[in-house]
Amino acid sequence: xxxxxxxxxxxxxxxxxxxxxxxxxxxxxxxxxxxxxxxxxxxxxxxxxxxxxxxxxxxxxxxxxxxxxxxxxxxxxxxxxxxxxxxxxxxxxxxxxxxxxxxxxxxxxxxxxxxxxxxxxxxxxxxxxxxxxxxxxxxxxxxxxxxxxxxxxxxxxxxxxxxxxxxxxxxxxxxxxxxxxxxxxxxxxxx
Amino acid sequence: xxxxxxxxxxxxxxxxxxxxxxxxxxxxxxxxxxxxxxxxxxxxxxxxxxxxxxxxxxxxxxxxxxxxxxxxxxxxxxxxxxxxxxxxxxxxxxxxxxxxxxxxxxxxxxxxxxxxxxxxxxxxxxxxxxxxxxxxxxxxxxxxxxxxxxxxxxxxxxxxxxxxxxxxxxxxxxxxxxxxxxxxxxxxxxxxxxxxxxxxxxxxxxxxxxxxxxxxxxxxxxxxxxxxxxxxxxxxxxxxxxxxxxxxxxxxxxxxxxxxxxxxxxxxxxxxxxxxxxxxxxxxxxxxxxxxxxxxxxxxxxxxxxxxxxxxxxxxxxxxxxxxxxxxxxxxxxxxxxxxxxxxxxxxxxxxxx
Amino acid sequence: xxxxxxxxxxxxxxxxxxxxxxxxxxxxxxxxxxxxxxxxxxxxxxxxxxxxxxxxxxxxxxxxxxxxxxxxxxxxxxxxxxxxxxxxxxxxxxxxxxxxxxxxxxxxxxxxxxxxxxxxxxxxxxxxxxxxxxxxxxxxxxxxxxxxxxxxxxxxxxxxxxxxxxxxxxxxxxxxxxxxxxxxxxxxxxxxxx
Numbered sequence: 136x137x138x139x140x141x142x143x144x145x146x147x148x149x150x151x152x153x154x155x156x157x158x159x160x161x162x163x164x165x166x167x168x169x170x171x172x173x174x175x176x177x178x179x180x181x182x183x184x185x186x187x188x189x190x191x192x193x194x195x196x197x198x199x200x201x202x203x204x205x206x207x208x209x210x211x212x213x214x215x216x217x218x219x220x221x222x223x224x225x226x227x228x229x230x231x232x233x234x235x236x237x238x239x240x241x242x243x244x245x246x247x248x249x250x251x252x253x254x255x256x257x258x259x260x261x262x263x264x265x266x267x268x269x270x271x272x273x274x275x276x277x278x279x280x281x282x283x284x285x286x287x288x289x290x291x292x293x294x295x296x297x298x299x300x301x302x303x304x305x306x307x308x309x310x311x312x313x314x315x316x317x318x319x320x321x322x323x324x325x326x
Numbered sequence: 327x328x329x330x331x332x333x334x335x336x337x338x339x340x341x342x343x344x345x346x347x348x349x350x351x352x353x354x355x356x357x358x359x360x361x362x363x364x365x366x367x368x369x370x371x372x373x374x375x376x377x378x379x380x381x382x383x384x385x386x387x388x389x390x391x392x393x394x395x396x397x398x399x400x401x402x403x404x405x406x407x408x409x410x411x412x413x414x415x416x417x418x419x420x421x422x423x424x425x426x427x428x429x430x431x432x433x434x435x436x437x438x439x440x441x442x443x444x445x446x447x448x449x450x451x452x453x454x455x456x457x458x459x460x461x462x463x464x465x466x467x468x469x470x471x472x473x474x475x476x477x478x479x480x481x482x483x484x485x486x487x488x489x490x491x492x493x494x495x496x497x498x499x500x501x502x503x504x505x506x507x508x509x510x511x512x513x514x515x516x517x518x519x520x521x522x523x524x525x526x527x528x529x530x531x532x533x534x535x536x537x538x539x540x541x542x543x544x545x546x547x548x549x550x551x552x553x554x555x556x557x558x559x560x561x562x563x564x565x566x567x568x569x570x571x572x573x574x575x576x577x578x579x580x581x582x583x584x585x586x587x588x589x590x591x592x593x594x595x596x597x598x599x600x601x602x603x604x605x606x607x608x609x610x611x612x613x614x615x616x617x618x619x620x621x622x623x624x625x626x627x628x629x630x631x632x633x634x635x636x637x638x639x640x641x642x643x644x645x646x647x648x649x650x651x652x653x654x655x656x657x658x659x660x661x662x663x664x665x666x667x668x669x670x671x672x673x674x675x676x677x678x679x680x
Numbered sequence: 681x682x683x684x685x686x687x688x689x690x691x692x693x694x695x696x697x698x699x700x701x702x703x704x705x706x707x708x709x710x711x712x713x714x715x716x717x718x719x720x721x722x723x724x725x726x727x728x729x730x731x732x733x734x735x736x737x738x739x740x741x742x743x744x745x746x747x748x749x750x751x752x753x754x755x756x757x758x759x760x761x762x763x764x765x766x767x768x769x770x771x772x773x774x775x776x777x778x779x780x781x782x783x784x785x786x787x788x789x790x791x792x793x794x795x796x797x798x799x800x801x802x803x804x805x806x807x808x809x810x811x812x813x814x815x816x817x818x819x820x821x822x823x824x825x826x827x828x829x830x831x832x833x834x835x836x837x838x839x840x841x842x843x844x845x846x847x848x849x850x851x852x853x854x855x856x857x858x859x860x861x862x863x864x865x866x867x868x869x870x871x872x873x874x
Contacts, residue, residue: 142745145741145743145746149738153754156757160761160765164764168764168767168768171768250850251854252832252853
């Protein structure tokens with residue numbers, strides 16, 4: 136009995152020391168990690184919507200905040216949201232900047248583990264730039280009758296990205312068009 | 327694959343056949359398909375096949391030299407592998423594609439296991455799987471183009487009388503590509519999908535499929551030429567009916583039940599025939615699934631093997647990510663061969679069932 | 681056996697990957713690029729050296745009945761430290777290696793060396809054993825990753841090294857490529873030994 140208590144005690148000492156060290160290190164790495172993640176998202180937002188100077192959260196989509204960006208004069212510069220759908224072998228997450236008239240300003244793939252050499256080519260700038268200026272109605276792969284040119288050999292990935300963006304644009308339009316009549320009304324009153 | 331190779335109770339009858347006579351007859355049986363390939367895709371298909379064969383034979387000789395075992399290139403087995411690898415390549419492929427495919431098929435697919443008779447997988451299919459994983463775009467992109475030197479240009483997807491307003495989705499290079507595209511997309515109306523599916527199963531399309539007037543790889547397009555070769559092999563007792571027939575029958579039944587796009591049994595009665603004659607099914611069922619080394623030796627086992635290939639092929643075609651599943655289904659079933667053999671050994675005469 | 685021998689044995693003669701076939705999961709998973717291979721090798725070597733140091737120091741106090749759980753606690757602590765520090769200071773590399781950092785805990789090289797070596801030998805020898813084994817592991821990873829990255833992407837450490845006309849052999853950076861390259865290298869090593 137006494138022997139087993141000793142075993143337990145030795146294990147206890149080892150785990151206590153280990154968790155103490157880990158707690159100490161976690162104490163100074165955690166804020167840095169949090170800061171890194173926040174910065175990465177902020178940089179992605181700034182990249183897809185460079186006209187905006189400040190961002191206000193307006194809704195949630197795919198467990199991420201949807202932002203409305205305002206420029207230096209306080210006017211609406213556009214929106215950003217994260218589109219996400221399951222592609223060929225992973226969730227493909229895309230940060231999207233949207234102009235006030237609901238066209239894509241710029242996109243940036245922020246998370247994917249698609250097949251290297253095929254689907255993973257979606258991170259190439261040549262691919263991402265083709266989304267710029269496109270609205271919801273043409274946000275379809277060319278094979279589906281839209282204007283998005285598929286990556287060779289990776290139609291599924293391309294389709295996933297186009298579809299996820301289309302869903303996001305639709306969602307954005309719905310929530311924003313609802314609040315619009317109010318603004319128009321207000322303008323009429325001030326006139 | 328004649329009955330003489332089956333595991334059976336004594337007395338065993340021996341026949342005077344050798345590996346080399348079998349292999350050279352397989353080469354002869356594959357010739358009609360090659361001629362059709364040349365007819366539709368040009369002399370390029372002959373050159374690609376030649377490159378594949380030369381590479382396969384050279385690799386076999388080199389590795390056997392290195393392994394210090396007798397060089398057996400004259401038995402023709404490397405020639406068959408080379409032809410089959412090249413048959414899985416489209417006529418617009420670069421020259422090095424069949425070469426690398428054949429080198430891989432012989433070196434990794436066959437010699438590493440100890441040479442002919444010891445390989446687990448069909449070497450040619452392994453070579454094809456390697457090429458598809460390595461250069462997926464080269465393996466699939468050239469289906470559309472027919473060489474300018476071709477005697478007769480094959481029509482791309484063999485579809486006839488299509489309404490002019492079908493969306494771009496139907497421009498896929500092969501008939502099976504069209505089926506896959508229809509299943510994948512949400513942008514085609516039900517009516518349109520119905521029309522396209524009916525066209526796929528129409529008599530005119532089936533005729534194109536049968537004679538080989540479609541896009542595809544060198545050796546798979548003409549069901550007629552392949553069946554001619556298969557009939558010769560069956561007549562010579564080199565291939566035996568159980569694997570191909572159970573394979574094709576399974577595909578026929580399953581595509582009739584599940585092949586339609588509006589639920590069970592919605593397919594037209596012609597659709598199963600479309601599935602049988604399109605893609606590599608005829609080539610695979612008669613020339614690859616029946617590979618003596620990588621298929622079961624018992625009669626019951628061969629039927630199980632064929633049915634397994636059929637089920638996997640239909641699952642990949644109708645549900646999976648690829649338009650065609652013949653090569654992967656045969657490779658997957660190759661792994662199960664030792665198990666199938668083990669559970670289907672016939673009882674010894676007089677043995678009592680436990 | 682001299683200390684130098686403890687160091688060099690891990691690199692070729694008792695190479696953990698090619699000879700002992702230990703820790704193959706990370707070898708197969710993160711050897712698709714040389715950069716990842718170096719990152720993984722460094723992380724594993726760090727854990728290996730420090731767990732060897734600690735275990736050889738505390739081996740006198742640990743009753744043999746609970747040595748395995750104790751070793752695992754020590755190893756897991758160091759892995760967690762590496763994981764947190766990497767995420768804080770090299771987030772890009774941490775994102776690439778992802779899941780495989782926590783999995784160093786179950787890398788059999790580390791527990792294997794703790795059990796087979798550090799638990800029986802003194803501090804100096806254990807340090808050299810850890811460094812040697814870690815280097816052997818890292819070298820093996822780099823060799824496999826070099827072949828895979830050059831063939832599969834036409835690159836080395838992210839720089840194009842092959843002519844543009846070279847069509848990358850995609851399979852090399854996919855999972856089957858890892859098995860093929862490792863199997864062929866192991867075969868070559870065995871051939872040479874014969």
